[in-house]
Amino acid sequence: MxxxxxxxxxxxxxxxxxxxxxxxxxxxxxxxxxxxxxxxxxxxxxxxxxxxxxxxxxxxxxxxxxxxxxxxxxxxxxxxxxxxxxxxxxxxxxxxxxxxxxxxxxxxxxxxxxxxxxxxxxxxxxxxxxxxxxxxxxxxxxxxxxxxxxxxxxxxxxxxxxPKSLMLAFDGSETTRKGAQMLADSPLFLGLPLHLVMVGQGNAERQAALVEARSSLEKSGHHVEVATLEGEVEPALHAYQQENGVDLLVMGAYGHSRIRQLLVGSTTRNMLNNTASPVLLLR
The missing domain is CATH 3.40.50.620 (HUPs)
Known part of the structure; x- marks a missing residue:
């Protein structure tokens, strides 16, 4: 079990x-x-x-x-x-x-x-x-x-x-798309307000993935706030989290390096190095 x-x-x-x-x-x-x-x-x-x-x-x-x-x-x-x-x-x-x-x-x-x-x-x-x-x-x-x-x-x-609120760091990758669906399906954060945050505008595919993730999360009962940020990923996410009083961060465990199977992604490492709140890492 x-x-x-x-x-x-x-x-x-x-x-x-x-x-x-x-x-x-x-x-x-x-x-x-x-x-x-x-x-x-x-x-x-x-x-x-x-x-x-x-x-x-x-x-x-x-x-x-x-x-x-x-x-x-x-x-x-x-x-x-x-x-x-x-x-x-x-x-x-x-x-x-x-x-x-x-x-x-x-x-x-x-x-x-x-x-x-x-x-x-x-x-x-x-x-x-x-x-x-x-x-x-x-x-x-x-x-x-x-x-x-x-x-x-x-x-x-x-x-x-x-936690009373959470934030999903979304980059349009398969990991974060699956992560959005996992949050939608899981009772762990059921009913909590959720911030769906992406750094950088990205291409049409990323924007479409963002819209799809929002729809899935709202259908599961989450109140979803969507934000698109500019700047470096780690500082931008931490600043948004602090400004909005978000209690818990959800993010993928790896970056997109060709050797990501060997090293924790630099963004993940930086987020963990500087976080004062719980972080849920998805694979």
Missing amino acids: KQVLACIGATQSSAAVCDCAAWASRRLEVPLTLLHVLDRSEYPTELDLSGNIGLGSREHLLEELASLDEKRGKVAIEAGRAMLDAAAERVQSAGGEAPALLQRHGDLAETLAGLEQDIRLLVIGLHRTQVHSPGMPVGGHVENVVRTMHRPILVIPGEFSA
Whole structure:
């Protein structure tokens, strides 16, 4: 069965991720699973120190280091379980159903790829170099997840409250056309006012796609405001969002680079680097 999956970790954004995922689970009427992944780069399952220069045959030192690493790993597992239990309690105290709890050891993106077929929506925290500091680079794990996943990803920058409006950054591409239809069909944002925004006039095909998207969204019950902006994409979208008090941004995950399968699009990266609101990334 499809579910909302939320990534919980030892970060300041985890509470917001938890709240957002619980809200999305209720709106979509699907189960919620909370996931904690113990990064194997920090907590390897096996430690081989036999090649360390300087230790030589001092086996007792190797054994002590291995023992310390094993204890560190056990403490990390217990801490992860405690975080999951606290997150589950937070969900239930807000009136939600008891979520499923899942703990894995490995790489986050690889773990999510293995669970992808059961995910309807992924919720993940936006871990910048400095937490809650727009303008700082997005953590590499977010980019890895975006490159790997083929499901909608709701990225939370540190705080969450149920959105009262949203904006779809529309460029006429197949991704954003499908995104408009997805928003029209989904109960996640049902009834919320929606801003359909395109940067640059574009050609006749883009304009026709914009009209079609508006029609589809209005038929589903959204009040739609259409805007065509000038200027650079990222600054123009952020300025519009701030001026109109839009709570949540929806956009495609990639630009149109020939190597977009390898790199998160520059516009996407810039939007994430500078956002103070949740961003729903579409694939």
